[in-house]
Amino acid sequence: MTELDDEQWLGLYLEEALDPQRMAWIEKRLRKEPALNQILERMRRDPSPTAAHSIGMAWVAGRLTCPTRTQWSKYLAGLLDDDLTDYLRFHLETIECPFCSANVSDLRKRESGTSDVAELAERSARAAGWSK
Amino acid sequence: MAISQSDLLLIRQIRAGDADAWRTIVQKYQGRLMAFVAARIRDRATCEDLVQETFVGFMLSLPNYQEDQDLEAYLFTIASHKLIDQFRRMGRNRTEQMASSESGDAWNDLPDDMRQVSSLLYSQERREAEHEWLKRTLGEMIGEWIGKGDYQRVRCLELIFVKNWANKDIAKFLGMSETAVAGLKFQALARLKNKAMSRSAFPGT
Numbered sequence: 490m491t492e493l494d495d496e497q498w499l500g501l502y503l504e505e506a507l508d509p510q511r512m513a514w515i516e517k518r519l520r521k522e523p524a525l526n527q528i529l530e531r532m533r534r535d536p537s538p539t540a541a542h543s544i545g546m547a548w549v550a551g552r553l554t555c556p557t558r559t560q561w562s563k564y565l566a567g568l569l570d571d572d573l574t575d576y577l578r579f580h581l582e583t584i585e586c587p588f589c590s591a592n593v594s595d596l597r598k599r600e601s602g603t604s605d606v607a608e609l610a611e612r613s614a615r616a617a618g619w620s621k
Numbered sequence: 622m623a624i625s626q627s628d629l630l631l632i633r634q635i636r637a638g639d640a641d642a643w644r645t646i647v648q649k650y651q652g653r654l655m656a657f658v659a660a661r662i663r664d665r666a667t668c669e670d671l672v673q674e675t676f677v678g679f680m681l682s683l684p685n686y687q688e689d690q691d692l693e694a695y696l697f698t699i700a701s702h703k704l705i706d707q708f709r710r711m712g713r714n715r716t717e718q719m720a721s722s723e724s725g726d727a728w729n730d731l732p733d734d735m736r737q738v739s740s741l742l743y744s745q746e747r748r749e750a751e752h753e754w755l756k757r758t759l760g761e762m763i764g765e766w767i768g769k770g771d772y773q774r775v776r777c778l779e780l781i782f783v784k785n786w787a788n789k790d791i792a793k794f795l796g797m798s799e800t801a802v803a804g805l806k807f808q809a810l811a812r813l814k815n816k817a818m819s820r821s822a823f824p825g826t
Contacts, residue, residue: 503701519709544755544813545782551756552694553763554779576772583794584779587657588697594660595652612669613647613676 499529501546552588554580561592565600628692636683647676650693654700661704671707675700758816762809773797777805 502515518525548554556564556577563569564577580586581593624632634642654675658668678699679686686695766774777795780786781802788806792799 503705516708543782544759545785547752547755547759548779548783550694550752551760552691553756553760554767554775558693572770572772576775579776580779583776584783587660588653588693590660591653591655591657591697594656598652598656611644613651613673618677618680 495525495528496532499525499532501543503529503532554584555586555589556580558592558596561589561596565593565596623689624692629688632683632686632688632692643680646692650696651676653693654696657697657700658704662707667707671700671703674703678703754817755813758813762812774805777802778809781806 498511498515502512519529560569560573560577564574567574569577581589628646631642631646635646651672654672655668658671659665662668662671675696679696682699763775766772773795777791777797780791780794781788786794788799788802791797791802795802
């Protein structure tokens with residue numbers, strides 16, 4: 490078995506790059522090990538990218554195969570060629586990229602006119618200290 | 622991905638105290654952040670709170686925000702951390718709803734790519750340098766494959782490295798032989814190792 494140190498595991502955890510069983514294992518350890526929590530807090534306070542060096546983590550962190558929002562718009566409108574359409578469907582439905590899923594969900598809501606972004610945006614602006 | 626020119630302009634306007642620029646950023650990213658959080662938390666009010674906390678977190682971190690960072694990725698990272706905070710506040714294992722078991726054997730078949738590319742890697746600075754190098758180099762390789770229309774290779778390697786699927790499952794899903802899957806993985810790893818060895822990729826070597 491390939492061994493990773495705690496910081497590498499936590500890096501993958503923060504990047505949501507672990508499968509459910511591994512996530513469960515990390516969270517169980519976080520509940521029991523104060524020292525591990527301290528490492529997690531230190532890593533989260535660092536605004537620079539989490540220090541990690543696995544290929545999968547670099548792939549996810551760099552969003553190396555995430556289509557652009559414009560490409561997702563075209564995908565939803567059926568304007569892409571077949572190869573690219575197939576790849577985007579794969580990225581969404583098989584890779585289950587959470588960031589692209591969020592973008593597609595938002596695009597669908599905006600296109601259907603069911604988005605309530607304006608109202609929520611005003612509340613977020615107030616929460617962050619920007620008032621009219 | 623690099624930050625877009627429009628986002629860069631908005632960031633600079635926000636730093637100058639422009640409230641309208643702030644509202645524009647929030648309106649632009651609110652929807653996708655809500656969708657991201659809502660995929661994990663059912664309660665809508667909690668989702669809205671977490672997204673608001675994300676924007677507050679972004680505001681607080683603005684002095685540290687590097688302008689070459691993709692803004693969407695940065696916001697999603699903050700939102701991920703807020704989700705982790707929320708699950709810990711709720712005092713439960715979020716993956717309890719997802720995992721059918723907590724088998725201790727689930728990670729025993731980690732692919733070899735999880736090893737450090739450089740066996741000399743220890744310091745934080747070195748790890749960050751390797752992380753950035755990996756993103757850049759892997760990004761170039763992926764760009765090359767996509768440019769050639771080699772989506773099958775990209776799918777195969779994405780399933781290997783991102784989803785950690787077993788070779789036999791990838792072979793079945795993509796209609797390839799297991800040998801072909803293993804071959805693509807070997808080629809990608811060999812190419813990365815060659816690039817690492819042929820360049821002064823990491824500080825201190």
